[in-house]
Amino acid sequence: MTFPPELLQRLSIAQRVTVLTGAGVSAESGVPTFRDAQTGLWAKFKPEELATPTAFRREPRLVWEWYAWRRELVAKAKPNPAHIALVEWEKRVPAFTLITQNVDDLHRRAGSRNVIELHGNITRTKCFDENVVVKSWPETAEIPPRCPRCGGFLRPDVVWFGEAMPEEETSRAFAASAQCDVFLSIGTSAIVHPAASLPFHALEHGATVIEINPDPTPLTDEANYVLTGAAGVILPELVRALA
Secondary structure, eight states: OOHHHHHHHHHHHHHEEEEOOOOOHHHHOOOOOTTOOGGGGTTOOHHHHHHHHHHHOOOOOHHHHHHHHHHHHHEEEEEHHHHHHHOOOOOOOOOOEEEEOOOHHHHHHHHOOSSSEEEEEEEEEETTTTTTBBOOOOOOOOOOOOOTTTBBBEEEEEEOOOOOHHHHHHHHHHHHHOOOOOEEEESOOOOOOTTEEEEEEEHHHOOOEEESSSSOOOTTSSSSSSEEHHHHHHHHHHHHHHO
């Protein structure tokens, strides 16, 4: 793929790079999107009916087992060339921030260091009542397991419908978007807020915004550069071109 020389020049001198990734990046590792995961036993459920605090209060075992199944899918997935390219790029930039809407932990597993997980991490578990991460608990036959501190149910550490976004992560994401020289929106629909606001926030603060996506999004007409295609193809070529 041939990249515009002015794009490569801009990227080569950037001191502060912020990247936002969405479901498209994980899909290239074989991780089904939120709605595509409704197959087999789970086909009769809408994800919006399972990913809510109300659903968990009503049927905690059902929700826990759905996420346990999704964790199994994620555990089998491996970082793809897009994840690896972002790791390599991070090593070359003084200030590199990776913001992700994905909950699958693939960026960290690939080796990315400065990662902001806007929607949580499905591999972590927290107490439903105390909202604190729990790393271990007594093994019992009860599903979901109980918090060893307060006895409340444990749940996945992800953001559900109807829940507030994590304040610290959201604040850091907007700060990184405002302070960067270059912002890349990769594999995201640019529809789900507040993540969808981040590239526009970067534009307002003078950053060069690049979109990498197979399909047009609400960001496409506003971005400074649009690279159409799969992240796993474009990103490795882009990083090689910069080298």
